[in-house]
Structures are given as C-alpha cells and as structure tokens.
Amino acid sequence: MERTPWWHDAVVYEIYVRSFADASGDGVGDLPGVRSRLPYLAELGVDAIWLTPFYPSPMADGGYDVADYRDVDPLFGSLADFDALVADAHALGLRLMVDIVPNHSSSAHPWFRKALEAPRGSHERDRYMFRDPAPSDGGSAGREPNNWVSVFGGPAWTKTPDGQWYLHLFAPEQPDFNWRDPEVRREFVDILRFWLDRGVDGFRIDVAMGLIKAEGLPDTEPGFGAKSPIWSQPEVHDIYREWRRVLDEYPGVRAAVGEVWTDSPEDLALYVRHDELHQSFNFAWLEAPWSATAFRKVIDETLTAVPAPTWVLSNHDVVRHPTRYGEGSLDPAAGLARGCAAFLAMLALPGSAYLYQGEELGLSEVKDLPPESRQDPIFARSKGELLGRDGCRVPIPWSGAAPPYGFGPGGSWLPQPADWAGLTAERQAADPSSTLSFYRRALATRRSLRGTLPDTMAWLEAPGDALFFTRGKLICVINCGEEPVRLPPHDQVVISSGPCDGTDLPPDTAAWLLTE
Known part of the structure; x- marks a missing residue:
C-alpha cells in the first residue's frame, strides 16, 4: 500500500508532444517518438508524464482545438501507438496523464458543424454558446452580445451567417461549450471513461476555471476573480465533483490537476476540496519574480490555503523561466543559475512539482524565430505585436552538432537555434557539470528522501x-x-x-x- 497517493509528492514532466521527439520524419513530434524516449525520462527520475493534446485537430491552436476526443490525430500516430506508450510507461514505473480540453472544441467538431447548420434555438446550438446580437446604439440589433474579449486578443464573439454570434474565449476556431447543457456533461464523462479504460493515470484539465459562465453573460472587467462572469463560477465545482466520482471508481489512484488561473490562493483552494480535483496548478509560484520576499509570500499563502500544493516554473504557455529570471541581469548566465536554484528550492517544498520539457537541458526562450515560422494564433491575432508562445515550444535537442539535433529523421516544425549543439541531451549526459546532470542528481536526492520528510x-x-x-x-x-x-x-x-x-x-x- 502506498504511504500517500502517488500524486501527492510526484514529479510530473510535461511533454509538448509536437516538440518532444519525431519518429515519423515529418518534423512534428509524435507518440512513437515519445515512446522511444521513455527510458530517458525514467533515468531523469520523474514519476509521471503529462501529454499535451494528441487528438484529431485542425491545429489552429496546436491541438487545443479538438475535433474528436476519442482518437489520435494521424500526425501523432494511432490509438495502437497510444496503448503501446501507456504499456511501456507503466513498465518503466512512469504514470501517464493526458490533457483534456473541456472548455471548447474545434470548429471542425461534428457537433459544431451541426450547430451551424441547425436553426436558432435548436438543441444542436444549445451545446455551444450561441446568442442573439445586442442592440446597437441606434436601436437596431447587430453588436456582439457583450464586451467579452478573447484571451488571444480581439472580440470573443464571431457572427454566423444567420446573424447569431457564438462565443470563443480563445480563437474563433475554438467555440466554447455550453456546460449548462446536460448532454455536454454526459459527453465528457464518457470521454473520461474512454481514456481511463485505456489505462491513463489521470488528466490535466485545460481552462478548468472557465467551463461555466454567469447567467445572462453580463459585461465584464479584466481579472480572474470571483466577481468575473467568465471565470470560477460556483457551478463549475459541481462538474468536478462528478468527475471525481468517476475517477474514484477506477482501480489504483487516478488523479486530476486543473489549469486554474485565479486572483487568490483561497479561490484556488476551492478546486482541491476533498471531493473535487486532486490538485490545481499554483501559477503564483511561476509568476513570482526572482526575490526571496516574493518567494516567501507565495509559499506562505499557498501552504496556508491549499492542502495539496503544486509547484511549477515553466510550461508550454509561458516564457521559459531562465529567460524570465535573466531579464535585467548584467550576467548572461544569471538566468540559468537562478533557474536551477529555483528548481532545487521547489523540489524541497511540500507537495508535487511539474517540470516542462527541456528545462532539464537549461533551454531558454527562443525569441528570434522568423515571423513566417510562427504558428501561435496569438501572434497572428495581434498582427505580430505579441510574439506568442512559440518561443518556448521549439523542439528540444537530443544529439548531434546541427539542427534538428536528433529530434527526428527530418527537420523540425519550428527552427532550432544554431548554437544548441552544446545543449543536447547526449552532450549533457556525458558532462557531470551540465544542467541535465544536476537535474538528475536533484531528482535522485529528492527520491532518496521521500517518506522521511x-x-x-x-x-x-x-x-x-x-x-x-x-x-x-x-x-x-x-x-x-x-x-x-x-x-x-x-x-x-x-x-x-x-x-x-x-x-x-x-x-x-x-x-x-x-x-x-
């Protein structure tokens, strides 16, 4: 019997599938590529891996626009590849979590296509957030239903040919589900069961605080607080209580961690009550500047409010932390040194830690990607004013002296820097003073102390x-x-x-x- 649930103090490694390892040679990472690198992750010393979306998708937002929640996009492999990956991970003692995207689907999802074809007021439209236009200043209908804006920039509404509007908190290709519709709730319970039946150990829940919107969809002001009509509505907790009951039905320990952006640790704690999610990401730690005062404040507030804390420094949505910590420093190496120090401090804290692929190699943000290579919708929707998230998603280097550094037999979907030869996993594994060797020692030391602290x-x-x-x-x-x-x-x-x-x-x- 386990002393505590595995997730309680696990080290979880995020794999951005498109950028981890490419087995097919098309320049895009895939599930067979991940499978080939599982021994590397076991040797690194992590307890679990989390896969970003690999489902069928038009890739308007890197796979977070899902067209089919029960299959694998051919770009990434097949269900047979997924099953083999689960089996190999478990054989190596690694748990496997998958990303679930419940706030929105792809506009190519069969449900949304049917909704566009259906009339106003139909059940097909009730699955999404279709609304009539708001009256314009002149008294005639025509405006967006409210003032909500997309997280990616611009309005959060797109007009349909029949004059209605549909809500998309992200890209227009990502229409929001209506979680007040019972069929949506039943559908996602079935989706959870589909992947649990295939052996997954848990889920990372995308935009976990956004599923329910306030009745009437009133205008809003910026922020993630409880007063927002967009985020953290009380009814969202009923959804996670239902999901927790599903997870608890399965043998072993299946866990769920929420992507929850909030304005306070108290609000964050609501998601991890005993009958809801097991964990929620603690983004306050990620957002803290390089400062003992700032770190202490986050630690105190987190441990006071949250019973099962998580700690994370980077992920696929933010600038890599060595780059963040190095900004403003006169020493170009300071960012990496601070990143390693913050990582070691993070591992010493009670709770679990989430790592982002490539941080164990000391990778920094790639800021000079050519505009024509960028694929993040944030870059396009801001007309290039915002660089978006591609800089932290550049495929990681495995071996060799030139791109694609062993990423795969072809190129890479985003160009890699020409000076990464010294950062490859192969080179660093042979160097006891490398960042990779430090990460391995730190994780081994943490594991040796597990159960004694x-x-x-x-x-x-x-x-x-x-x-x-x-x-x-x-x-x-x-x-x-x-x-x-x-x-x-x-x-x-x-x-x-x-x-x-x-x-x-x-x-x-x-x-x-x-x-x-």
Missing part, C-alpha cells in the same frame, strides 16, 4: 535577500541577493545548484543541507 516546513532566520527553511532534517537555502550569505548550522551539504564551500552560499544559488 514531514509535509510541513518552518522558516529559519536568513540574512539579506535569502530564504532558509526546514523540513525535518532537511534545510533548504536559496540566495536571491547579490552577496554571499553565511549558511545556517548543518552537518552536510547534500546538493547545491552551484559552487558551495559549506560555509557561504553564493548569489543565485540554492543548496540542501542535512542535520543529524
């Missing part, structure tokens, strides 16, 4: 812009300042993210210390 922590007094905290016999120290700081009393330095003489901790460095 309490789920609580306590602060120690720390000088300057540093943090010192304890979890039982473990002391974690991180120096966000510009000067070395004296280490607290200890018996052993177990691991550090940079040089550490056992007496002082240099700037931009973290370390784990043990006391007898």
Whole structure:
C-alpha cells in the first residue's frame, strides 16, 4: 500500500508532444517518438508524464482545438501507438496523464458543424454558446452580445451567417461549450471513461476555471476573480465533483490537476476540496519574480490555503523561466543559475512539482524565430505585436552538432537555434557539470528522501535577500541577493545548484543541507 497517493509528492514532466521527439520524419513530434524516449525520462527520475493534446485537430491552436476526443490525430500516430506508450510507461514505473480540453472544441467538431447548420434555438446550438446580437446604439440589433474579449486578443464573439454570434474565449476556431447543457456533461464523462479504460493515470484539465459562465453573460472587467462572469463560477465545482466520482471508481489512484488561473490562493483552494480535483496548478509560484520576499509570500499563502500544493516554473504557455529570471541581469548566465536554484528550492517544498520539457537541458526562450515560422494564433491575432508562445515550444535537442539535433529523421516544425549543439541531451549526459546532470542528481536526492520528510516546513532566520527553511532534517537555502550569505548550522551539504564551500552560499544559488 502506498504511504500517500502517488500524486501527492510526484514529479510530473510535461511533454509538448509536437516538440518532444519525431519518429515519423515529418518534423512534428509524435507518440512513437515519445515512446522511444521513455527510458530517458525514467533515468531523469520523474514519476509521471503529462501529454499535451494528441487528438484529431485542425491545429489552429496546436491541438487545443479538438475535433474528436476519442482518437489520435494521424500526425501523432494511432490509438495502437497510444496503448503501446501507456504499456511501456507503466513498465518503466512512469504514470501517464493526458490533457483534456473541456472548455471548447474545434470548429471542425461534428457537433459544431451541426450547430451551424441547425436553426436558432435548436438543441444542436444549445451545446455551444450561441446568442442573439445586442442592440446597437441606434436601436437596431447587430453588436456582439457583450464586451467579452478573447484571451488571444480581439472580440470573443464571431457572427454566423444567420446573424447569431457564438462565443470563443480563445480563437474563433475554438467555440466554447455550453456546460449548462446536460448532454455536454454526459459527453465528457464518457470521454473520461474512454481514456481511463485505456489505462491513463489521470488528466490535466485545460481552462478548468472557465467551463461555466454567469447567467445572462453580463459585461465584464479584466481579472480572474470571483466577481468575473467568465471565470470560477460556483457551478463549475459541481462538474468536478462528478468527475471525481468517476475517477474514484477506477482501480489504483487516478488523479486530476486543473489549469486554474485565479486572483487568490483561497479561490484556488476551492478546486482541491476533498471531493473535487486532486490538485490545481499554483501559477503564483511561476509568476513570482526572482526575490526571496516574493518567494516567501507565495509559499506562505499557498501552504496556508491549499492542502495539496503544486509547484511549477515553466510550461508550454509561458516564457521559459531562465529567460524570465535573466531579464535585467548584467550576467548572461544569471538566468540559468537562478533557474536551477529555483528548481532545487521547489523540489524541497511540500507537495508535487511539474517540470516542462527541456528545462532539464537549461533551454531558454527562443525569441528570434522568423515571423513566417510562427504558428501561435496569438501572434497572428495581434498582427505580430505579441510574439506568442512559440518561443518556448521549439523542439528540444537530443544529439548531434546541427539542427534538428536528433529530434527526428527530418527537420523540425519550428527552427532550432544554431548554437544548441552544446545543449543536447547526449552532450549533457556525458558532462557531470551540465544542467541535465544536476537535474538528475536533484531528482535522485529528492527520491532518496521521500517518506522521511514531514509535509510541513518552518522558516529559519536568513540574512539579506535569502530564504532558509526546514523540513525535518532537511534545510533548504536559496540566495536571491547579490552577496554571499553565511549558511545556517548543518552537518552536510547534500546538493547545491552551484559552487558551495559549506560555509557561504553564493548569489543565485540554492543548496540542501542535512542535520543529524
């Protein structure tokens, strides 16, 4: 019997499938490619993997526009490839989670195509958010139903040929479902069961706070708070209570983690009550600047409000954290040093940690992608004013001295930098001083301490812009300042993210210390 559920303190590795490994040679990552690299992930020392969407899709938003929730897009392989991937992952001791996209479908989904063909007021349209236009200032109908804007920029409404409008909080190719329709709820319960029956260990839920919209769809102001008519409506929790009952029916422990953007940890905590989701992403940690004060505030607020915390520094939607931490620094290497220090501190905290592919290689954001190669709808909808998320999605380098660096037998769907030869997994695996080797040591050290540390922590007094905290016999120290700081009393330095003489901790460095 497991001491605690596997997700409680798991390290989960996010795989952006399109950019991980390409077995077919078409320049796009796929499920057989992922399968071929499972031994690498097992050796890295993670407990689980999370796959971004691989379902049939027109790819208007990298697969987050799903046309069929019960199949694999030929671009990524087949259901047989998926089944083989699950089997191999489990054989290596890796859990496997898949992305579920319940807020919206693709405009190519059969339901939406039928909705466009159906008349106003039909059941086919009730599955989505179709609305009549609002009166214009002149008194005649014609305007969008309200002032909501798309997360990707521009209005959140598109007009249909018969004069109605449909809601899309993201791209026009991603119409929002109407989660007040019972058929939508039944459909997604069936989708969950389809993948649970194939052996998945859980789900990452996209836009988990957005499924229910306020009655009447009133105008809104920016923000994710409880007052928004778009996000975190009370009825959304009924959906996750139903999903939790489904997950609990299956043998073993099947888990769900929500992508929940909120304005407060208290609101975040509502999603992880005992009968709802198991976890919810803690984006406050990701958004915190390089500052001991900021880190401590996030840690205190999170551990006070959330019973099963998660910690994450990067994902497929944000600028990679070494780049974020390095902005404004005079030292070009500072971003990576800080990234490694934040990673080590994150692993020491109670709860689970989520990693994003390539961070173990020290990859930074690719900012100079040519405009013609960019595929993120944010770039197109902003007419190039916003670069979008392609810079963190560049296929990762595996081997060799030139692109595509072993990504696959062909090229890569986004161009890789010409100076990544020194960052390949092959090169770094042979270098004990590399970022990859550090990640492997850190994850192995964390695993060796699993079960010996309490789920609580306590602060120690720390000088300057540093943090010192304890979890039982473990002391974690991180120096966000510009000067070395004296280490607290200890018996052993177990691991550090940079040089550490056992007496002082240099700037931009973290370390784990043990006391007898």
